[in-house]
Amino acid sequence: MTALPVAAARHVSFFPVVVTGPPTDRNRTWPSFTPASARVVEARDVQAGDLILADFPHPADGGSPTSNYFTKAYHAHPTAFTESRDSCPECTQIEDPGTAVMLTKGHPWDCDPWEAEFPVLIVPAAQATAHHLWGYLVSEANRVGDPPELVFEGPEPDAADWFLANSPLYTEDTCALVTAIRLLDPHRFGPNR
Numbered sequence: 129m130t131a132l133p134v135a136a137a138r139h140v141s142f143f144p145v146v147v148t149g150p151p152t153d154r155n156r157t158w159p160s161f162t163p164a165s166a167r168v169v170e171a172r173d174v175q176a177g178d179l180i181l182a183d184f185p186h187p188a189d190g191g192s193p194t195s196n197y198f199t200k201a202y203h204a205h206p207t208a209f210t211e212s213r214d215s216c217p218e219c220t221q222i223e224d225p226g227t228a229v230m231l232t233k234g235h236p237w238d239c240d241p242w243e244a245e246f247p248v249l250i251v252p253a254a255q256a257t258a259h260h261l262w263g264y265l266v267s268e269a270n271r272v273g274d275p276p277e278l279v280f281e282g283p284e285p286d287a288a289d290w291f292l293a294n295s296p297l298y299t300e301d302t303c304a305l306v307t308a309i310r311l312l313d314p315h316r317f318g319p320n321r
């Protein structure tokens with residue numbers, strides 16, 4: 129019996145953190161996302177386009193780190209951490225500049241350095257993009273729809289079928305948007321068929 133080749137891989141981490149539901153106060157702007165879309169990853173594994181929702185500060189009482197949602201979710205544009213060019217308060221707190229990552233620079237933070245192994249709550253880029261495109265499709269349908277309430281009857285996969293059948297935008301645009309949304313997040317919006 130021949131052993132199957134095993135791809136080189138890092139160990140799988142299970143993060144000892146508590147993920148709470150997203151905040152409900154009105155001062156925060158939150159995309160509504162399905163809880164199944166959110167993931168905890170290490171900062172070094174955050175990809176461009178991932179939507180960053182929360183960090184996990186260690187509580188003073190020594191309990192499990194609990195999700196601390198940012199005032200506004202933001203998209204990641206990770207780059208290498210370059211301490212020498214930046215000595216802002218956040219950067220000087222980084223303990224391991226050799227592996228730290230900059231999750232975004234310019235928007236919405238000037239500087240967003242993270243220790244490589246720090247846990248981050250994200251919606252992965254594919255689902256975040258599907259969510260964004262869906263919001264665009266729904267808002268455009270509302271703008272031109274007749275009557276727009278019909279769009280929101282039933283679960284999202286049914287609403288996607290409704291869009292295809294009723295095509296509130298140009299037919300090609302509706303079809304392309306629904307196809308892309310379903311390719312990116314078939315779990316939420318249903319597979320293309």
Ligand SMILES: [Zn+2]
Nearest residue numbers: 214216219239
């Ligand atoms: Zn900095």
